[in-house]
Amino acid sequence: MQGLQYYASQLAISMDNEKRSIKLAEDKYRSFLHDAEADTQWRNGAPPNFDQVNLLFEEGRTKAWPEGSLEETVQNAIKSWEMELSHKTRLQDFRSINPDKFKLIVNGKEGLSGEETLEMGSYNALLKNSLPEELKYYKAEEESFESSHDAFQSAFPRGFAWEVLGVYSGPPTIAYKFRHWGFFEGPFKGHAPTGKMAQFYGMGVLKVDEALRAEDVEIYYDPAELFSGLLNGPPLSADHEQLDSSRDNVASSTKTTSTKRCPLH
Numbered sequence: 001m002q003g004l005q006y007y008a009s010q011l012a013i014s015m016d017n018e019k020r021s022i023k024l025a026e027d028k029y030r031s032f033l034h035d036a037e038a039d040t041q042w043r044n045g046a047p048p049n050f051d052q053v054n055l056l057f058e059e060g061r062t063k064a065w066p067e068g069s070l071e072e073t074v075q076n077a078i079k080s081w082e083m084e085l086s087h088k089t090r091l092q093d094f095r096s097i098n099p100d101k102f103k104l105i106v107n108g109k110e111g112l113s114g115e116e117t118l119e120m121g122s123y124n125a126l127l128k129n130s131l132p133e134e135l136k137y138y139k140a141e142e143e144s145f146e147s148s149h150d151a152f153q154s155a156f157p158r159g160f161a162w163e164v165l166g167v168y169s170g171p172p173t174i175a176y177k178f179r180h181w182g183f184f185e186g187p188f189k190g191h192a193p194t195g196k197m198a199q200f201y202g203m204g205v206l207k208v209d210e211a212l213r214a215e216d217v218e219i220y221y222d223p224a225e226l227f228s229g230l231l232n233g234p235p236l237s238a239d240h241e242q243l244d245s246s247r248d249n250v251a252s253s254t255k256t257t258s259t260k261r262c263p264l265h
Helices: 002-020 051-060 070-087 114-120 122-127 145-155 223-230 238-254
Strands: 103-106 161-167 173-183 197-208 214-221
Touching: 051 161, 051 173, 070 122, 070 161, 070 173, 070 197, 070 214, 103 122, 114 122, 122 145, 197 223
Parallel strands: 103 214
Antiparallel strands: 161 173, 173 197, 197 214
């Protein structure tokens, strides 16, 4: 228990130090969002805005962890890691991971390096599977980073919130349980929105180094929980699909800052 408390206090101190060095407006759940480094390269040219998904998180979370607790610290650390993965384009700009050792391991499969994860994108990394071709409800190998984010941003226009439900061990190897949820309010892969909540639960194992940077992130969950909600939407007509695609293209061309969400918010 003392180890858990020490980890929470050290990571909280690290985050507080980062906040003191940043003069811009901050996100209360993520560190490293408004980096002081002028040469940080953001995927959409500027730091993303998480106001909408933060509101979804606050309205729908089942746990409100005390400030400075281990659970809150782990929750915010993983939100920060996911933010960097989704919105920074160079691994050298990441501050939440150890780039030399980092591995993302999903459902026990072979780990992906930081560069591999960055190139593939978090959606594709999490959803890649070995099902027979005719049974795949999502074909990660046919999706790019951008197309995968566009598909889920369309389905969840308010974002896809993420919370820690419990932390069971700590450092350097932290085991935790999580929940992901959002409202299916936009089209997804030819399926009309239902307006209903889509959610799934899972377990994770986070290994950190002495500087509290992530070395391994292991995630275990059932993707069918997510897709059972998305594929329940009735099929869209060809005309509807074309109209939705046109709207997405217009929105993408006029967007100046990124608000795209990822399954690990």
